[in-house]
Amino acid sequence: MNRIHQWVRGRWGVPAVSGLLIVASWVVDRAGTDAVLTGQWWLDAAEHATGSPVFTVADALMLAAAIVAGYGIAVKAVRGLLLRQLSIDLLVSVAAIGAIVIGNFWESAAVTFLFAIGHALEAATLNKTRSALAELIAVAPDSAIVMRDGEQVEVPASEVGVGEVVLVKNGAKVPVDGTVVAGTGAIDEASITGESIPVEKAENDRVFAGTVSRGGFLQVVATGVGADTTLARIIHRVEEAQDAKARTQAFIDRFSTWYTPAVFLLALVTGLVTQDVVLALTLLVIGCPGALVISIPVAIVAGIGRAARNGILIKGGEYLEASARIDVVALDKTGTLTEGRPELTDVVVLQAGHDRADVLRWAAAAEAGSEHPLARPVLEAAAAEGLAPRGLPTDVEPVPGKGIVSHVDGHRVLIGNVPLLDQFGIAPHAEAAEAARTLAAEGRTPMIVAVGSSVVGVIGVADRIREDAAEMVRRLHGAGVGRVVMLTGDTRLVAEAVGRAAGVDEVHAGLLPEDKLERVAELQSQGHTVAMVGDGVNDAPALATADIGAAMGAAGSAVAVETADIALMGDDLLKLPEAIGLAKRTVRVMRQNIAVALVTVVALLAGVFAGGVTMSVGMLVHEASVLLVILNAMRLLRHVDGRPDATASRRATVSAPAQESVAG
Template identity: 45%
Template sequence: MQRYILGKKNMITVISGFLIILGFFGHFALDNATLFNGALIIASILGIAPIAIQAYQALKVKVVSIDVLVTIAVVGAVLIQNYEESAIVTFLFLFGAYLEQRSLNKTRSAIKELTEIAPERALKQAADGEFEEVDIFDVDEGDILLVRTGSSIPVDGTVLTGEGYINEASITGESVPVTKGEGLDVFAGTILENGTIQIQADRVGEDTTFGRIIELVEDAQDSKSEAERFIDRFSKYYTPAVLIIAVVIWLFTQNIEMAITALVLGCPGALVIGVPVSNVSGIGNGARNGVLLKGSEVINDFSRVDTIVFDKTGTLTVGNPEVSEKAFYGTEAEKDTILSYLASVERESDHPLAKAVLADIGKTEASPVTGTEVVKGEGIVAMVNGHRVAVGNAALMEREDAILSPQAKKDITRFEKNGNSLVLTAIDGELKVLIGIRDQVRPGVKQELQKLKRLGAKNLVVLSGDNQGTVDLVAGELGLTEAHGNMLPEDKSAYIKEMQNAGQIVAFVGDGINDSPSLALADIGIAMGSGTDVAIETSDVVLMKSDFSHLAHAMGLTQSIASNMKQNIVIAVGVVLVLFAGLLFSDWMSMSIGMLVHELSVFAVILNGVRLLSYRLKTPSPQSTRNAEEKRSSQLDAQQ
């Protein structure tokens, strides 16, 4: 029966609300006291049932929860025939709990999805040298496996023969495939986009990098499951205090009505509704402004964050390689022809860099391409209208003995320093075009990072699987505190643990499967809305539509919610203290006055909480920004 009643809490809340409306309609519109009292009594009985069960369950484990006080207070209100208070308090309690629980009940299906995309089958070399498909659990260290184009790498291993482009986004988060050849390491869960390779299994099952990602997510989520709601921690002291005061009053006065009155006056209506209404209003504001906050624990932790760690690709950057720089070495008259030849050859490739080049060139006249030769790890060579066209990296140019002018050599060095991947085009052995391609920083990110600093984020750190040079360039451009490249998921998690052990409250912002352990381990995990479902499910905060500008709003909003919650608690407890003081030390305190003040306090905390619906992050004026910068500059000078 207890399980059935608790399972129907939402329905009971709706029915109680309807009965309260019906009762007040009968009182004010029909002047029917029977309907008024009857509806409120039924609402009180229905509403108190699940609360009383929760109180009983708490007492069984020797916990005096807030449910205990609500139960006693409601029973007391009924005994002194204050049915309005008993009905309204139970409804507010149930409705507030429903609203908060709704935001907390985001199912965490990250582990399920991770296991679904983990490799299940592998092509294993048999004793006769042939390859046969086996279950992934039948693969042992030292086995030789065959991986074909489009297949997932089944284990962590070393390439024995062959070469190909591997998309390592699930491990490093980087969108540009990397070339893997003999002697290089490959990771389970990554995708061979082009080529055929044979690998030797070095780590299998749970020991693979991908397996460790799953384990890290599980461990980090378990470490968060012990968190308690703030209101329950507060009620640990508040609830027994009210009960003791009521008992003391009865012992000293022998006035049962006065003792029950004390319980009613101490009924935590404002306290019960104060925190949920702040949470719900804040969460509603966030949803309207592209921010999903997953519960009150998230709000409390996020409001105290002092370190924000970012993944690079898809977070600080757009996540899609784009042409960033170009240099032409032919004449202006032949420019269109050169671009036409380049586009014609690039259409023969499905490499992401080729797609970026084609997107930049746009529509152009197509020319017939013959004799296409793919030079793995270097590029493509083909004949176009009788001309030998080579498109690829510097190694391909060297193979083709392409002529590079002194200016071209300077440009290549400059493009590389700017963090670009290079695409060079030589026609008949002469370099004609140099293109630099890199992931672009999200528009407006630098300004948003400044807002985070003003909100109290002392450390802004980027952790990325990309090379250190590229990461340093992004960090320098955005003014970040620290930048670390060449990091696998386990390295990112270890770094976050270090910061937490140093006493920092860490938020991590990411969007990929590889970010899941860090999102789960950080005090606050923040996922971009365009990221993987795993990242979104693992996170505590989701920036919908991947609008980076929502991050500063989210941080400022949680700070305002935390402040609002404290204000409501002060209002609620302060009113109760005033009411008790009036009851004990004056003759003017009566039940009607107490009830009026009590209801006004409930109304006050609701109004205070609802203010959060209109919250907007304040944008400082240019003058105040300059003043702040000058102040920081003078402080740095003083320190030096």
């Protein structure tokens, strides 16, 4: 009984009651026993035949149907008038009341009934297009098992404190953002990154609230709880984005503010000229721009929702539209095209009396006090070979763009490029320069090692290119991106090696952050819509300048989730062409919906003036067009993997290394 009560009070209650009253009116009328009402409950057949005012039970039922369906519409129309807005509801209200005044109860009931059904369908299908947001909210964990005073205590997830140890067992949802301190397990991170393959987690790995354990047992120290989790930030961002208006939608809204008064004026002029009240009222109904108004927001909501379900956060409708126009993508190298984890790959010995171990030992001893990112792979390689330095160098002096100068056991050690040797007066070493060129041409970052006034060798460090970099570039071209450009601070030879392996169209090397900004601005001045993909630190100026700034691996960055125009939650390059492809599909649907809405209105207006289209028929066609644009937008909820064609090959594996230069 309670469920029936809720249903009646829900969105379908009004059209259901109105529909039943219309059916009852038809039944009474068709039965042939309808009583005539003119202030008394009966009149004989003779009085009915003489043309006395007639108001039957069937009419009363039809009027009741119109009142039931039209009451809410009229209330919205009055509220709009109080805000000085001429709304669609006002058009329908005036037409329905006019039909009642002239005694056309059926037309009034039909128009309001169909309009009420249209409102219910819009609400139901808009809720459906927001299903991605509902799914995100549904995965939010309700409870957590926390270790307190040596015991396992189950508490609401919102009551977990930062720094507490949370237990994640097989099949359980992770209740907090945190770091694994003990145990191993497989975590399904589909709700965050869109990837369905579980990720193995061990000590020091990060986990996110809302993900699900698929095996193992983890102890996690909470670093983010409640509204401070990645999942909460995603939900907030998707909610805001789905409510944000695209430029096209803003234009439609401005258009509607002029269009609705124009329909009123057309109906008034037509009524005065033709003296046909029914025609004027019909024009009010036919002119409703309902499909036009709903055509854009329903596509935006569906497109952004589909993206979120795939681990792609788009800031709003404006950015979705801009993404569909992208024809140039600019990429940072380190951490974007490459893995961002450089490794020692080569040790070239150049001085007699020294071997590989000597060169690596001197390099590691000098780098032990360096903060440069390339110091780590040298130290790790030395430790793996049992050559780790016993102490720290006396001092370390960085030389920007050239390398470092260290003092180890009373010896001056230089690690860097040829200009560094020149600066400290070390005689030109042809073999060292040639070895450095060879390594750079192969995509490695060369570092010359000199002890005292002699060059002892050259070491090479490589940051491996991502295995799906070349496939991403191919898919970007397939998605309509004309140029893929790499912007990096690395040296020319290294950058070109990476560019060749990835298949990018242009390489710009040796750039400072402000240089990257200038390159992006230059591309924009040529009329291109530019997307910049970077790590959000060195690339911040270029990301802010680009039409679309995209951040990769944003699940671990609260700043990226909140600020990036497009945040790719997973560390998956192929999400970028998928995002652009989805944006183009969404804009295509928007244009299709606008075309359907405009063609419907024009065709109905032509039908009214040509004759044969009544108020009820017009409203039926009008609501059918509303349903059509909604169903068209809901196609966006279907999964598309972002490939340019159905036979696209699997990810290409690229083994060519890439690296970062001493200049950074």
